[in-house]
Amino acid sequence: MISIQAVAHSYNSNQQLSFKDWQINNGEQWLLLGQSGSGKTTLLHILTGILKPTAGEVRIGDTAIYQLSPKALDRFRGRQIGIIFQRPHLIKSLTIAENLLLAQSFAKLPENHKRIDEVLKSLDMLHKKNAYPNELSQGQLQRISIARAVINKPALLIADEPTSSLDDKNAEAVLELLLQQSGLNQATLIVATHDKRVKDAFTHTYDLT
Numbered sequence: 001m002i003s004i005q006a007v008a009h010s011y012n013s014n015q016q017l018s019f020k021d022w023q024i025n026n027g028e029q030w031l032l033l034g035q036s037g038s039g040k041t042t043l044l045h046i047l048t049g050i051l052k053p054t055a056g057e058v059r060i061g062d063t064a065i066y067q068l069s070p071k072a073l074d075r076f077r078g079r080q081i082g083i084i085f086q087r088p089h090l091i092k093s094l095t096i097a098e099n100l101l102l103a104q105s106f107a108k109l110p111e112n113h114k115r116i117d118e119v120l121k122s123l124d125m126l127h128k129k130n131a132y133p134n135e136l137s138q139g140q141l142q143r144i145s146i147a148r149a150v151i152n153k154p155a156l157l158i159a160d161e162p163t164s165s166l167d168d169k170n171a172e173a174v175l176e177l178l179l180q181q182s183g184l185n186q187a188t189l190i191v192a193t194h195d196k197r198v199k200d201a202f203t204h205t206y207d208l209t
């Protein structure tokens with residue numbers, strides 16, 4: 001279970017963002033909705049341990065994440081949280097397989113080539129294992145972002161506007177893959193968007209507006 005309680009954040013003294021309490025059961029798939037500027041990215045950063053809120057508590061499973069030391073929080077994030085950004089952030093000088101190995105190494109997990117093959121296969125990308133990021137299309141790169149996010153079997157999978165730079169066909173495919181991968185890996189899924197194409201696929205919605 002993931003929960004936020006009495007969470008608020010101020011970037012400066014003349015503005016405060018308050019977030020209503022939210023409880024998410026394991027394996028649920030949620031849409032995080034809100035207009036531009038409503039605080040979606042702020043809340044995702046708070047949930048992923050990147051931004052400590054000025055007030056409130058964030059729990060992932062039994063862990064109150066902001067009570068961890070910075071080092072423990074880094075490790076927790078690497079193992080328990082997979083993040084997919086609007087655009088893929090892959091290392092250009094490394095192959096797809098090497099990028100995935102790096103994600104394992106960042107989380108202090110042993111190299112697991114079998115897991116890499118398994119994930120790439122489930123995303124129909126095994127044939128690009130030894131390619132470099134600049135040899136892939138945008139849609140393929142977004143699949144590799146999903147692969148990297150799920151490689152360590154995180155409990156929580158978070159996607160920030162994952163479809164906004166994609167055309168309809170790729171947007172639909174990426175969304176289907178996110179839902180499928182969260183199911184396959186038994187990960188809770190949160191997708192932040194203002195993309196209207198995405199709305200119908202989710203039964204749970206947290207609305208910031």
Ligand SMILES: Nc1ncnc2c1ncn2[C@@H]1O[C@H](COP(=O)(O)OP(=O)(O)OP(=O)(O)O)[C@@H](O)[C@H]1O
Pocket residue numbers: 011012017034035036037038039040041042043194
């Ligand atoms: N680093 C920052 N310093 C000061 N204010 C910030 C900072 N980051 C965000 N804000 C402000 O906090 C509010 C929420 O921003 P946030 O990026 O979380 O919104 P969002 O819903 O993700 O918007 P968008 O859909 O446009 O990406 C906005 O008013 C924004 O100007």
